[in-house]
Amino acid sequence: MGFNNYFGPGRTNQNPYLKSPDNKVPMKLYVPHIGHFEGLEELLAGSDNIYAVYMAGSPEYVGTGRTNLSAPKLEEIAQQTEYAHSKGVKMEIVLNSSCMGGQHLTPEGYRAIDWYFDKLNSIGIDSITVADPYLVEMLAKDYDMDVVVSVLSFVDTPQKAEFYEQLGATTIVVDPAVNRHFDKLEAIRDTVSCKLKLLVNEACLYQCPFRYAHFNFFSHANGPGPKPNVLDDYYYYKCLSLRIKDPQQIIKSPWIRPEDLKEYKHITDTFKIGGRTHFVNWILNNVEAYANERYDGNLMDLLDSIKDLKDTFYIPNRELDGAIEQWKKCDKVCHKCGYCKRLAEKVIYTYSGSGEEIRKIPLGSIGDRT
Template sequence: MKLYVPHVGHMEGLRSLLEGSDDIYAVYMAGSPDYIGTGRTNLSAPSIEDIAEQVEYAHSKNVKLEIVLNSSCMGGQQLSPEGYRTISWYFDRLNEMEVDSVTVADPYLVEMLSRDYDIEVVVSVLSFVDSPQKAMFYEELGADTIVVDPVVNRDFQKLEAIKESVSCNLKLLVNEGCLYQCPFRYAHFNFFSHANGPGPKPNVLDDYYYYKCLSIRLRDPEQIIKSPWIRPEDLPHYLPITDTFKIGGRTHFINWILNTVNAYSNQHYDGNLLDLLDSIRDLREVFEIPNSELDGTIKQWENCSKNCKKCGYCKRLSEKVVRVIER
């Protein structure tokens, strides 16, 4: 089993990660937002020199290093002569320092990397590959690996169809805590891409999408159960699809990352499921979901019809296992 683990982007953090666990196959981190943005907030902005140093250190520990440049919107700059030259220059530097893989969301960059560089091309989860047809298009563009949209994490029929349709590698994001079929997803990642990319940056006062999403789950905890996370105990059910799993959470502290790595490496966690989920850290202060009480739920989700109104399984389950933390 190969675990791709989030890294905050500085050397001290990388040392702490690799000294704290022997179960890390690869780490991934954002590149510099001066060149291409990412779909998440950057806690650090590593320079060319920083990345080179960290690549060398990771390789000395037999760990791969991946750079994430998965902006979902660059305002068309990637197609301008100036933007193309800037991106090419940055890709040249990453290739020279032997970065193992680069994750991008824009199809143009997928094709550019595949055509011009000897580097593994990873299609981001923000490319929203949720069907065999879309996977085939990206493979034709040059994808070596596709991170499948988590929206189909519990649709085993579709996952199997995607696997059968392409020869490239597949990677599953296991612990994203976003809403299932989230209506804010595209707009939210576009906002992040501009806020965490080359200027001009938007001057905003608050993150509407985050707080709207949070408020929905506070009112309706059933949505937490519907979210397409994969429990550590359920990884064996996905091995016929892939043996490569990505842990989300590059905006978290090292101790959180290591705790999550340990849970997925051991395929067991005895505690609050929300401890492991990315992007909903505020909910951990409100709700508890004993992970052990979710044993066996995968059997329902392996055959889920996705007709929530008719089924009602997640609603009943949430009423049983989601508990409000008393203060």
């Protein structure tokens, strides 16, 4: 079947906004997909609240800023796109390498990427997420797909947003580092006319010192060869160890709780759930929480980048009700404020014991770990 045959009668042009009561925020949820057809079937069968799914493309052309659990070939992407469209769900391909070693600027590299973009365009992909400004402009000039600026472009000011819009961006995924800087979010919203998307559950360290180096490493490890032969991921394990030593860093991380989406409705109606390296049931749990704007369990269940700490810490999500009011007015000078540290001591529990004797112990009861 040719690539141009994937807009069959099953595809709809409806706008599947979430149907929610008047007190909920109408929204578009962009949901991670691990990349194989069976996973997509399970994902779309599990929820009616998915506006779009996104997955990695082939690392042979452009890498991504995350580990790839699956690298679908063009025929597989075409099949999955047709299926998503038949369900009224959009398909987005993520090619957000933060570093390509300059290969995209060579004649050979350009021709390979141009060929791949052309095939994705013919398949009917709705949008492509990229991080490199060159690829933003290339996509905007030569293709019909929406151009999404990745979080790995680190758009955290109105000036950066304006530059990317001038290059042709259709949507900008704002740097999560400013998720709680409402003055910056509002300034970005006032400056550009393109769409904005917020990543709600990434949970990286606030102002992480490893962020640029870590995503450059991923870009080479998950992109065209030669691939680095590394033994482990220094940045990831260092990140985990810092949180174990100083759990208040979990609270400082700029995630957005499901209950707090309403605070962002004047910024955007489009939210992205991170986690395309997770199992479908984990993804669907997030979809349900954010669609319902409520989660009564452990906040750690929803957070992407620190999933390995889920059995180390327990944070009753509803005990964080109201914290957004402090973060909305906070000037982020932590050593003077201390709010997140006090909140961590109040709401973070650790586990003790084993088997049926496991107990949750309040962090504040075992002293300051810093």
